[in-house]
Amino acid sequence: MSIPLIETQDIGAIRCIRMARPPVNALNPELCRSLIAALETAYSDGVLGVVLAGNPKIFSAGLDVPYLVSLGDDRSAVLEAWQAFFGVARLLAESRIPVAAAITGHSPAGGCVLALCCDYRVMARSADPAKPFAIGLNETQVGLAVPEGIQKLMRRIVGGHRTERLLVTGEMIPAERAFDLGLVDELADGEHVEARAIAWQQALLKLPRQPMLQTRAIARADVVEAMSPESIDVEAFVDGWWEPDTQAAMKALVAKLGK
Template sequence: MSLVQTSWLDDAAGIAELRLARAPVNALDPELCTALREAVDSSVANGARAIVLSADRRPDGPTVFSAGLDVPLLLSLGDDRERLRAAWESFFDAARALASCPVPVVAAIGGHAPAGGCVLALCCDYRVMATSADPDKPLRIGLNETQVGLAVPEGVQRLLRRVVGAYRAERLLVAGEMVDGAHAQAIGLVDALVPADDVTGHAAAWLGRLLALPQPAMLRTRAIARADVFEAMQPEHIALESFLDAWYAPATQQALHALVARLRK
């Protein structure tokens, strides 16, 4: 079974759905990241005029759009810097595929979206998030890297500043804060908040309105407007080697191992 399920949401309109399907929480390992990048490229090659990025919904536990990078896997690589670099490169390649996609992409966020999950969403044109079935346990989204000892790369910071503003992005980034859906909508981190069953439909409807416009003008305007998204994800703004240096710092390793210990409880 493919880690990214591809189907047509609206064949006539040309809206494809790419659904992350790596149970239980869509942790982003190299295989899933490669599958996502390839699915974006193949969908466009096969005539998709727009894409919805979604994720399998779990009926038996917490719903997660993507829990971000597969930290246990990354830690298992130990001192193998080459394999660690390749794993991170596969993630940023997937993010760049979304950022540079020539057709509009909507993130249909049906669950929590921390760290790398949030990055993927920020690379999309529009973000629609589900409300939680339990008001006391709202779904959350954000870049919580500092909580596990990692600095957020400049390029990723640019993506957040773009949608929430520089000062608010600073506050969120430095604290590694995850915000609930209502707060995310209020600050512009997500564009819409709808019941879980309506997330994909809302995404398709939003895309349908774009596809009803004269396409050359819409697509050219979109390309100009989103040039900064593409630029933000270029390697010079990620500084991967410096990021890897920080990964191996004792304080970072301690925080990451503590995270994995909490996840296993």
């Protein structure tokens, strides 16, 4: 019997969707498809808001790199994995209801992308200030170029110049600085992150519904455009997967993870 990769809980008209793939919610096709199914079910069930959460200390570690590397030269399988991931991101970006990210810990790369596609981001403070949780698009550090659409997501929040600095170096940003930059909207102690994301959703429920949703749709048109197939050229992105620098960096990362 397979173990569910997603946990759901309804809090009134709000549905909490938790990624639950041990140990770090690495985004393989199965988890991505489970997320798509959970989101589509939430929309069809008529819930009024969604909270996307992870595990304590980790939201999502991003794409499952060991899995991707294991696919070798199977371009169709690599393409399928990336299409599944971008499918989740696009579904979040195009959501007709608000989605809050409860960033329960570290959120690199693909985890950061999913959070950026949400309306509101609550991030956990680390219990140890010397070891803060971090969020960021660290793709260049692991040998990947950042597609234009994802860069647009970051630019709309922190501005063009700062986005260039962060993305070129692949910098991971500690939670407190992420809050100062506006990359996350709120900080909370770990055990309160989901509750704060739910509280934000509950505040929206008190507003006149249609004016709020219409205003939201106008304000988020650039998010939808950023995740469009035209802005995320998956075929071209996958072509770059076999660049020598990318393969060397990915294999080095897998070796590091295996230690």
